[in-house]
Amino acid sequence: MSKFQKEPTKLVPVPSTNKIPERDVDKSPILEARHLGIDFGGLTAVNDFNMAIGRTEIAGLIGPNGAGKTTVFNLLTKVYQPTRGTILLDGHDTAGKTTVQVNRMGIARTFQNIRLFSNLSVEDNVKIGLHNHIGYGLFSGLLRLPGYWKEEKVAHQRALELLSIFDMQDLANAKAGSLPYGAQRRLEIVRALATNPSLLLLDEPAAGMNPSETAELMENIVKIRDTFQIAVLLIEHDMSLVMGICEGIAVLNFGQIIAKGTPDEIQNDPEVIKAYLGSGKGE
Amino acid sequence: MKTIAPGRKRLVNNIITYGMVIAAFVILQVLNAGGMLSPSLQGQLVPICAYVTMAISLNLVVGISGELSLGHAGFMSVGAFSGVVANLSLQSVLPSGPVRLLVAMVIGAILAGIAGTIVGVPVLRLRGDYLAIVTLAFGEIIKNIINILYIGVDENGIHFSTQNEMALNLAEGGKAILKGPMGVTANVKLSTFTAGFILVLIALTVVLNLVNSRSGRAIMALRDNRIAAESVGIGATKFKLTAFVTSAVLAGAAGALYAMNYSSLAAKKFDFNTSILILVFVVLGGLGNIRGSIIAAALLYVLPELLRDFYDYRMLIYAIVLILVMLATNSPFFRDLKGRFQEWLRERAMAKADAKAKGGKGHE
Amino acid sequence: MSILNNLINGISLGSVYAIIALGYTMVYGIAKMLNFAHGDVIMVGAYVCFFATGQFGLPPLAGVLLAMVVCTVLGMVIERLAYKPLRQSASLAVLITAIGVSYFLQNSALLLWKSDPKVFTSVVGTGSVKLFGGELTITHVAIVTVLACVVIMLALTWFTGRTKMGKAMRACSEDKAAAQLMGIDVDRTISMTFAIGSALAAIAGVLLCSTYPSLMPTTGSLPGIKAFTAAVFGGIGSIPGAMLGGILLGIIEIFAKAFNTNISDAVVFAVLIVVLLVKPTGLLGKAVREKV
Numbered sequence: 001m002s003k004f005q006k007e008p009t010k011l012v013p014v015p016s017t018n019k020i021p022e023r024d025v026d027k028s029p030i031l032e033a034r035h036l037g038i039d040f041g042g043l044t045a046v047n048d049f050n051m052a053i054g055r056t057e058i059a060g061l062i063g064p065n066g067a068g069k070t071t072v073f074n075l076l077t078k079v080y081q082p083t084r085g086t087i088l089l090d091g092h093d094t095a096g097k098t099t100v101q102v103n104r105m106g107i108a109r110t111f112q113n114i115r116l117f118s119n120l121s122v123e124d125n126v127k128i129g130l131h132n133h134i135g136y137g138l139f140s141g142l143l144r145l146p147g148y149w150k151e152e153k154v155a156h157q158r159a160l161e162l163l164s165i166f167d168m169q170d171l172a173n174a175k176a177g178s179l180p181y182g183a184q185r186r187l188e189i190v191r192a193l194a195t196n197p198s199l200l201l202l203d204e205p206a207a208g209m210n211p212s213e214t215a216e217l218m219e220n221i222v223k224i225r226d227t228f229q230i231a232v233l234l235i236e237h238d239m240s241l242v243m244g245i246c247e248g249i250a251v252l253n254f255g256q257i258i259a260k261g262t263p264d265e266i267q268n269d270p271e272v273i274k275a276y277l278g279s280g281k282g283e
Numbered sequence: 284m285k286t287i288a289p290g291r292k293r294l295v296n297n298i299i300t301y302g303m304v305i306a307a308f309v310i311l312q313v314l315n316a317g318g319m320l321s322p323s324l325q326g327q328l329v330p331i332c333a334y335v336t337m338a339i340s341l342n343l344v345v346g347i348s349g350e351l352s353l354g355h356a357g358f359m360s361v362g363a364f365s366g367v368v369a370n371l372s373l374q375s376v377l378p379s380g381p382v383r384l385l386v387a388m389v390i391g392a393i394l395a396g397i398a399g400t401i402v403g404v405p406v407l408r409l410r411g412d413y414l415a416i417v418t419l420a421f422g423e424i425i426k427n428i429i430n431i432l433y434i435g436v437d438e439n440g441i442h443f444s445t446q447n448e449m450a451l452n453l454a455e456g457g458k459a460i461l462k463g464p465m466g467v468t469a470n471v472k473l474s475t476f477t478a479g480f481i482l483v484l485i486a487l488t489v490v491l492n493l494v495n496s497r498s499g500r501a502i503m504a505l506r507d508n509r510i511a512a513e514s515v516g517i518g519a520t521k522f523k524l525t526a527f528v529t530s531a532v533l534a535g536a537a538g539a540l541y542a543m544n545y546s547s548l549a550a551k552k553f554d555f556n557t558s559i560l561i562l563v564f565v566v567l568g569g570l571g572n573i574r575g576s577i578i579a580a581a582l583l584y585v586l587p588e589l590l591r592d593f594y595d596y597r598m599l600i601y602a603i604v605l606i607l608v609m610l611a612t613n614s615p616f617f618r619d620l621k622g623r624f625q626e627w628l629r630e631r632a633m634a635k636a637d638a639k640a641k642g643g644k645g646h647e
Numbered sequence: 648m649s650i651l652n653n654l655i656n657g658i659s660l661g662s663v664y665a666i667i668a669l670g671y672t673m674v675y676g677i678a679k680m681l682n683f684a685h686g687d688v689i690m691v692g693a694y695v696c697f698f699a700t701g702q703f704g705l706p707p708l709a710g711v712l713l714a715m716v717v718c719t720v721l722g723m724v725i726e727r728l729a730y731k732p733l734r735q736s737a738s739l740a741v742l743i744t745a746i747g748v749s750y751f752l753q754n755s756a757l758l759l760w761k762s763d764p765k766v767f768t769s770v771v772g773t774g775s776v777k778l779f780g781g782e783l784t785i786t787h788v789a790i791v792t793v794l795a796c797v798v799i800m801l802a803l804t805w806f807t808g809r810t811k812m813g814k815a816m817r818a819c820s821e822d823k824a825a826a827q828l829m830g831i832d833v834d835r836t837i838s839m840t841f842a843i844g845s846a847l848a849a850i851a852g853v854l855l856c857s858t859y860p861s862l863m864p865t866t867g868s869l870p871g872i873k874a875f876t877a878a879v880f881g882g883i884g885s886i887p888g889a890m891l892g893g894i895l896l897g898i899i900e901i902f903a904k905a906f907n908t909n910i911s912d913a914v915v916f917a918v919l920i921v922v923l924l925v926k927p928t929g930l931l932g933k934a935v936r937e938k939v
Binding site: 345351405406408409410412413415416417419420421423424427428430431463464555559562563566567570595596598599601602603605606609610612613614615 | 675681729732733735736737738739740742743744746747748750751753754755757758872875876879883907909910912913916917919920923924927928929
């Protein structure tokens with residue numbers, strides 16, 4: 001649940017073409033983007049982006065390179081402020097919010113080009129994700145008051161618990177930057193999960209992984225959704241992963257959504273086929 | 284095979300650092316009592332403590348928080364002069380030397396902390412080299428302001444002026460404490476090596492405890508990757524400021540300690556070159572390495588003293604040593620060695636992960 | 648008239664800062680490093696000219712040229728020995744090395760030429776032009792300084808815009824790896840940048856000492872810091888920015904001095920801070936967006 005204080009916003013029914021999974025169908029979407037768009041100095045990077053994601057949905061965002069997928073993530077997490085449109089998270093408008101505030105409201109993400117705290121240990125990376133859930137202040141830390149010991153112990157256990165999702169608890173003491181590539185990607189997911197999000201954004205989680213690693217990752221993403229009961233939106237080029245676990249998929253090309261639907265619908269959509277083959281970027 | 288937990292490794296590391304400081308203190312005290320220290324070295328014991336504290340506190344900003352500050356001497360200056368004013372104006376109220384020294388250091392620390400907040404709030408929005416130049420500018424401004432400041436005390440309280448001594452309008456029996464460009468000329472010396480040692484221990488405790496706490500992790504997260512830190516809900520301004528102000532507070536206390544070791548002191552003592560000197564201690568000691576800062580500050584502060592026989596050449600030697608050390612520690616050759624070591628660590632971690640994965644599958 | 652006089656003095660001092668700032672800004676633009684030793688190269692240039700014209704009786708122009716040659720070589724040698732090995736290192740390591748080089752130059756000068764100030768003879772004489780019946784005095788030095796500044800500015804604009812080497816420099820400052828792939832010799836280009844910056848430093852040193860004739864081993868440090876400030880003020884990495892920043896800084900300093908000599912530096916730095924807070928990349932600097 002979001003701890004963010006805000007005057008109650010009226011929930012709007014979802015005018016979505018997305019097929020929200022059956023179990024979520026009577027609930028309001030966790031995320032709703034309406035007419036979202038951004039221009040970079042006259043160049044429109046994303047335009048009229050509409051999407052709704054169910055509370056426990058695994059959704060995919062695909063499209064050729066340069067279509068604007070990561071830009072959408074940057075808009076949702078307020079790394080860029082959108083030029084147009086509205087983002088509703090759990091019914092709350094995120095206009096004017098910063099990346100930090102949006103995270104506290106419930107969006108956590110990973111990055112396409114891995115962004116770990118590479119000089120710190122794996123465990124510290126996760127504890128940094130737990131930052132807003134550790135309840136002692138500067139002075140307790142400086143003076144080592146009882147609150148410090150108690151909370152640090154809880155954080156330590158929680159960090160190991162989260163790491164165990166990917167069976168990484170034995171790497172807790174390793175330096176994050178020294179991990180193999182795949183482990184770094186998994187650690188980013190753990191770190192994002194530590195912030196207790198209601199929506200997890202994964203930017204190319206399977207990039208650089210071999211097929212068996214990817215298969216394991218797919219299982220884990222589903223496991224994360226089932227355990228934490230959260231929504232997942234992922235960008236991925238690996239079609240086996242996208243078609244395998246996503247319940248709803250949106251296809252982006254030149255900053256515009258060209259198709260939305262279930263994996264089956266997307267695979268047979270002529271527009272999508274054209275976008276992929278036409279741009280010479282067949283998967 | 285079980286590696287040492289980082290908590291325990293940290294503990295061992297910290298114990299070594301504390302032990303080193305305490306041992307150095309005890310050895311120097313014994314040598315001093317036995318009359319085995321040269322008078323010049325004896326006179327440097329307090330300044331060494333002050334500069335060690337400065338290096339520890341600057342490492343918090345540059346090493347731990349990752350922001351280049353070129354004006355750290357400014358905060359030392361604020362602490363030094365406010366400490367002197369406290370010392371001289373409280374002379375009759377607090378006759379006990381150690382108590383007055385403590386009060387002077389606390390006041391110096393508080394005022395430097397306020398200065399740190401005033402500087403930090405607007406400045407920490409800037410990045411990298413721009414932040415560096417603005418801290419440089421603030422250091423120079425603080426120096427300039429103290430240079431034109433006249434402060435006196437009489438039975439009515441403290442008087443300020445930016446004109447001259449006469450403009451202070453001191454009553455009969457009042458005295459001018461700070462006299463513009465001349466600075467302080469009649470300070471009462473209070474500092475002792477023991478006080479300096481305690482300050483170093485406090486600075487050490489503050490920084491080490493901070494680093495191993497929630498706030499410290501946030502500070503280091505922002506250093507390593509600001510965007511990622513923000514993405515997990517860590518606000519940059521708050522924690523950058525925490526590091527900056529904590530550092531300024533420690534620098535203020537060090538400044539007061541330093542000032543109370545001399546009977547006269549002028550603002551130009553704390554100029555850009557002093558800031559750079561402290562930065563050199565921090566970089567040579569290793570960014571983020573507190574023990575390294577302590578060793579580098581102590582050694583480099585006495586190095587010119589040790590080179591006394593080459594008086595004319597000592598700063599030249601200092602410069603050459605500085606350049607050679609930087610080249611030796613940062614040139615591709617050294618990096619190559621370091622890279623190979625990291626590669627080895629990485630392979631070890633990977634081998635372990637593999638073993639784990641195989642072991643896990645085997646049981647299924 | 649005193650306002651006009653101050654303005655002229657300010658522009659003249661600012662022109663010196665601008666010439667020094669060009670050296671900082673070019674090196675920063677291409678090597679992404681703060682060359683703290685730049686101010687001391689100024690001092691070396693001034694000493695060379697001082698001895699060439701005073702001791703060896705060379706004509707002033709020859710003195711300036713000799714200073715330029717010496718500083719050019721010095722700049723290239725410093726770059727080769729101290730900075731090049733650290734090309735891939737953290738910027739802080741390079742900064743500390745530059746500080747070491749600065750100490751080295753200052754202390755070498757101290758050993759060679761002693762600390763007592765030398766009285767520098769102006770290279771353009773001490774004459775002046777009097778206007779409005781003597782109310783407004785413009786020294787020849789001021790005129791030459793401003794002219795030199797304008798010429799250098801035009802020459803550099805032409806150089807970076809039109810010549811092959813200039814284009815290589817701009818390419819390197821944009822993206823070194825890409826420039827290398829296009830067949831640009833990055834090492835040579837950086838070396839060239841240091842050479843130009845150092846030659847400019849020599850000119851600045853001579854002009855500075857012609858205006859303020861006291862020459863010491865520390866003569867270069869404060870103008871160096873101020874010029875660095877000027878470069879940041881105008882937007883570091885930008886050539887017109889360095890000119891603008893330098894001249895504005897000179898004017899502000901002279902007017903602040905007229906107001907109160909003791910706090911002129913504080914005023915200069917305060918203006919810098921205000922500018923950076925309003926426009927964090929300086930007057931003409933451009934913001935770089937980090938790719939996420």
